[in-house]
Amino acid sequence: MKKFLHLDIDAFFASVEQLDNPQLRGKPVIVGGRDNRGVVATCSYEARKFGVRSAMPIALAKKKCPNGIYLPVRYARYEEKSAEIQAVYKEYSPLYQTVGLDEAYLEVTHYADAVPIAKEIKRRIQAECGLTCSIGLSYNMSLAKIASDLKKPDSFVIIRPDESKEVLRGLSIGAIHGIGKKSQEMLEKRGITTVEQFWELSLDEVVKLFGKYGQSLYDRVRGVDNREIVMDRSIKSISRETTLSFDLFEKEQILQVAADLLVELEEDLHNQLPDHDAQTLTLKIKYSDFTNRSKQRKRQSQEGWRGLLEELLDEVDVTNGVRLVGVGFSAFVDRNEQKAEQVRYEQLSLFPFLK
Template sequence: MDKVIMHVDMDAFFASVEMVDNKKLKGKPVIVGGIFERGVVSTCSYEARVFGVKSAMPIYMAKAKCPNGIFLPVRYDRYKEISNKIFDVFHEITPFVEPLSIDEAYLDLTHVNKNPLDIASFIKNKIKKETGLNISVGLSYNKFLAKLASDWNKPNGLKVIQKSDVPEILFPLSVDKVYGLGKKSVKKLNDIGIFTVKELYDLPLIMLLDFFGKFGLEIYERIRGIDKREVTIFRERKSIGKETTLSNDTDDKNDIKPYIKSFSKSISDIMKSKNLRGKNITIKIKTASFVNHTKSKTLSYYICTEDDIYKEACNILDNLEFQEKIRLIGVSISSFKEETVEQMSLF
């Protein structure tokens, strides 16, 4: 029996919530991410995207591209409130819901005894009625194709990709549409003249294995409509971190350490609330020329306190050599284990 997988994705979620809450913003280039030039775009309305604005773009660049844009700060609590309502609708349909982010999820409908298109219509209509928001839905027999389908005719889209459509429906797509191929992999393919899925499809498996190691088999299968990943109800959190753009670029580490101190407290609070300890600490920096660098250290023991996280993060920072000034700093911890409490024997 073929699986029935749905991928759901809110359209320009943060910006759409702002337009629902303030009707005067509807149809305008709304850009959420901050009002200060040193911030970055979290998301933007489709009206802003026409001007070339996109997520993760620096605010100053977004302002240059869209000078008449309406720039708003992030209201995460409000977005989370709306997200909870949306996920409640998903759980009315099936318990097999895998959240990917605050506004995106997979649903496994394989054992739901209803027409998948009827389910998609129900979800779209109910979310529109309860929140005023549009959602794009993709349906297929695996996760890769379902996600591809939801992105096919955004916004407010609905697309079904069937087995009989594959692989021909994929051939015209650019290789960056293939799940698992990041920027470096795409560039590597482009450098040898591979730009479309059809061109990638024509490569022998041995060449993909040579290019990408054992991951090459997954790519080979994926563009042939094979994706064995299951919808996972509980997603293990791989890391906990905080980052921020600095008020001013700096190469003075003493300017950066107060941020690390604040991050360490926030990370420690989250870890303690989830009963976690970790042993891999990572420092992330972004230079003034927007180049990202990370440096990690794996400890021989697990930590969770603010002081320990701060100490280890500062040790990493002190051993970094800055080639230029820094505009962003981040700290994260990973390689978790759950804290257990052992009851001592009376004897």
């Protein structure tokens, strides 16, 4: 039987801020910005006691926790700490799958006893990186993640095969990976709020509700998950966005914001995919009524990104006010492979002259 660990750094962004500034320890720290128009990226467990949660508008967080400490996001610092954490757990298994900056799955089947390995990883991350983590150990990836969530923060939980049914029975349906907020709301309308209630649905009913993903959910709520570690999780897109301090109605102002983001995005591309070029640019706009609009276009040959950005913005109506601007790159190609392909093409083009 296989063994999987799921590792999740506790309140990662907020914990890094408390690590860098010890005066923040034990205090309600909310990372996401000081501006009321932003959203919470992560908050400390002290802030969660007030009802603050990730993705909550900063304005609402301030109502729930007026004495909280509100800090901007520092991605470069979090990426630095994430690299330190990865350096630790990669020593223990050649099969690992990172999920964002603060989570990872490891297959540890090759250890006769994975319990001391999990404990050692926890100990080293705290000692060497200064952060606590929660680790779940089980016989598949889904249950390992559930285990790591059960007793946060700073926990280690095992779900064995003979325990899985009882553990699952007592969970809310939202604890199952793959059932998001909208799915929970849809199920709640049907009177389904727990895993045990979800068990009453037939496979046909689950597939009807969730489409092709229904089979996976039907299995997961029963402790079945045949997924394997995916080592090559290539980056499909990268993006930058910012929530504005006040609505903008002039395209010139919006373009300046987008252009600044574009500069940061090009730097991200250079750092994350140094040997790749992007082919597609996306412009995202969120209006004052919270509706979204996005425009996307593939770059032609040596066309500049700034000019393409201006073209995309020209196609967007901003008369009702814009509260958020975002830009993104996608459709990446390997620069070295492109050059090799060009050489092959040039060689082939010589053949007619060799007759």
